[in-house]
Amino acid sequence: MIEALLIPIAQAATGGATDGHPPSSGLPQFDTSTFSSQTFWSIVSFLILVALLNKYVIPAIRNILDARSKSIQEDINGAKQSRVDADKALAEYRRLISTARESAAQIMDETRREAIAYRDNALKTLEEESARKKAVVMEEIEQSKRAAMQEIATHAVEIALLATEKLLAKSVTAADANQMVDEAIRQMGQQRPIIH
Numbered sequence: 001m002i003e004a005l006l007i008p009i010a011q012a013a014t015g016g017a018t019d020g021h022p023p024s025s026g027l028p029q030f031d032t033s034t035f036s037s038q039t040f041w042s043i044v045s046f047l048i049l050v051a052l053l054n055k056y057v058i059p060a061i062r063n064i065l066d067a068r069s070k071s072i073q074e075d076i077n078g079a080k081q082s083r084v085d086a087d088k089a090l091a092e093y094r095r096l097i098s099t100a101r102e103s104a105a106q107i108m109d110e111t112r113r114e115a116i117a118y119r120d121n122a123l124k125t126l127e128e129e130s131a132r133k134k135a136v137v138m139e140e141i142e143q144s145k146r147a148a149m150q151e152i153a154t155h156a157v158e159i160a161l162l163a164t165e166k167l168l169a170k171s172v173t174a175a176d177a178n179q180m181v182d183e184a185i186r187q188m189g190q191q192r193p194i195i196h
Helices: 002-014 035-169 174-191
Strands: none
Touching: 035 174
């Protein structure tokens, strides 16, 4: 076995054949005597390789590429569907926002109208209540005024009577008469307080 390995090495080293064949260049693929046989077997090997590739490798690669293409197409279709769904959701969101704004505007208008009506009603009620209270107060003032006038008239008569009594009791001068009126007024003030 070692001898079989050493023979080609020796042939390559000596540049010739040891078994009676003509010396070769050392590269069998460039040996012209075996060139036609090498070409035939190369073609046969290539055709076998192509047949094996067509039978086993290319279908597997085709299946992988088809599966990948199908997966990519499904992803594209899913993305398109997601885009359509997103557009629908965006349109629905915009519609809801628009509806909410309209509803808020209606609520604001209704609230404003109610507030104005409430304010007007409150002002009317306040004016009516104020007018009623004013009428009551004016009536009380008028009654107090009549009572005060009545009392003043009563006091004036009493003062005049007292002054007349004093004047009749003695004959007096004008200064004495004024002094007597003042004294009568003081006496009346002590007996009955005057309403202011």
